[in-house]
Amino acid sequence: MNKRLLIVAHAPSPNTLALREAAERGARHPEVAGVEVIVKAPLDTGPEDVSDCDAILLGTTENLGYMSGALKDFFDRCYYPLLEEKQGLPCALYIRAGQDGTGTRRAVESIVTGLRWRWVQEPLTLRGEWQEAFVEQVEELGLYLAAGLEAGIL
Structure with missing residues (x-):
């Protein structure tokens, strides 16, 4: 059975869209055959999408020293439905930061810590x-x- 990688990334500009497409391109590398890749915008992603995945890659812009409103909305809708269900879910994050990204990183890390x-x-x-x-x-x-999902090391 294939593993499922969910990419949830806010892409409001051509550059951030290029980043989301790059994440998908990397995840769909021809040498990685055993992973299904699902790419969604945060506003189109619900708890059921996360429930059905084996790992998640989050992407956000830095907005006023915080994550994008779209990613925050995703967390607002998904936090409690997933709180007990997806503990230990392998995750990663990329931040497109015009400044330093520290506040954005802290905010996402805090939520991810709460979700475990x-x-x-x-x-x-x-x-x-x-x-x-x-x-x-x-x-x-x-x-x-x-590749980590396919190899069973994540």
Whole structure:
């Protein structure tokens, strides 16, 4: 039975859409065959989507030193329905931060700690002016998660 990786990423701009597409491209790498990849916007994602996945990759912009309102809405709707159900869920995060991303990271980490999900990698913070290298970094993150799921190490 295939494992399922859920990518929940806010993509309000061409650059952030490129990041979400890179995460999906990495997760769908041709050498990773045993993982189904589902990509959704936070506002389109519900508790049932998380219940059906084996790992989750979150993506957000830094908005006024906090996560995007869309990702916060996702957590608001999913927190209590998932609280007892998905403890230990492998998760990772990337943040597109115009500033330093610290407040955004802290906010997401606080919620993930409450859910008792399990970080499989340090959150990836893409700081400052846009760089094409951000795309490659997020693609590698998607590949890492999918390959880890397929190998059974996440």
